[in-house]
Structures are given as structure tokens and as C-alpha cells.
Amino acid sequence: MQAPTEHPRDDLPLLEGARVRLRGFREDDLGDFYAVHSDPVVNRYWSFPAWTDPSQARDYFASAIGGRDADRMLCWAIADLDNDRLIGATTLFAINRPQGRAEVGYALSASHWGRGLAQEALRLVLGHAFDALELRRIEADIDPRNAGSCRLIERMGxxxxxxxxxxxxxxxxxSDSAIYGLLATDWRAKNL
Incomplete structure (x- = not known):
């Protein structure tokens, strides 16, 4: 049996924490990726409604892979460290290297909520953004009714x-948007 195809790119590093791995998307992630974004609970406060057709996942998946560029957008699969199965995704997007800023987004399967996995994934992404990419500011756009996501972002600083x-x-x-910002100086002060 042939190993699943991963879409490696030099500009998308593998990032590992204690319980999650951030890696490139693979073809065998498509079903799990669709499951995350077709769940109306997960997508309740997202910028698009829950998917109703697998073709929506294929299109988004292809765009995420094809759009990878350290100067514009980096998309990672959030995978369980034990079995490497996709449980969510996180993206640095609207990257503007000359201005030293980007935005962050994330989604995690509802069955994995409440265990600190999104926080671990975000910590990895933010570390990469501030250290490797040398950005000075990361922003997050959150529906203010999404209390869990607001608390997570605030815990991250x-x-x-x-x-x-x-x-x-x-x-x-x-819906409204609560706009959050995190500066590299604040991140470093909190994470030394």
C-alpha cells in the first residue's frame, strides 16, 4: 500500500507540540476536513455556513494547498500527535511581511474542544509567526458571541x-466582529 500523499512545501514547516502536530494537508485528510466544516456547531460563528456538499471541502482544500506562500498564506492541518489524523486546521493569512502583520484563523472538531488542543496549536502558529517569520502583529476576527474563541484568544495574550x-x-x-491584536513584544514577554 502506498503512503498517503502529503503536499510538502519548504515554506510550511512541520510544527509539533505535546499533543498536536501542525503539518501540510494530505489527500487522506479530505473526509476529516469536510467533517470539521460541515458541523454546524463548529461553523456557527464562521465566515461561511457549514458545508453541505463534499465538493466544498475539495475546493477549499485545493485553495489552501495551492495558496500556500510564506508571504501571503500558510495553512496547517491540526493533527492528533498519536495517530496523525486531522482534527482541525489553522491558517496564517493576509500575511504582509513588509508591514510585519498577519491574521490567524482556526477550527477544531467539536469532539476535541475543551482539552487545550486549540491553544496548543495556536501557540505553535504564533511562535512560528513571531520567530521564524519575524512578524510584529497578529490579528484575529471573532464573532463576539463566540465566547469560547474569545476566551482562547485572550488566554493567548x-x-x-x-x-x-x-x-x-x-x-x-x-453579525459583528470583535477585532483582537497580539504584538510580538507582548508575546515574548508572556512566553519567556
């Missing part, structure tokens, strides 16, 4: 910097 009213309309529902 992000500061809520503003509210953009009626920023998104997803599946006919209008």
Missing part, C-alpha cells in the same frame, strides 16, 4: 481592540 458592527452576513444572519 490577544487584546480586544475594537468592534466592527454588522461586518458579516452568513446564511442571512448579520
Amino acid at each position: 490577544f487584546v480586544r481592540e475594537g468592534l466592527l458592527r454588522e461586518r458579516w452576513c452568513v446564511a442571512g444572519e448579520v
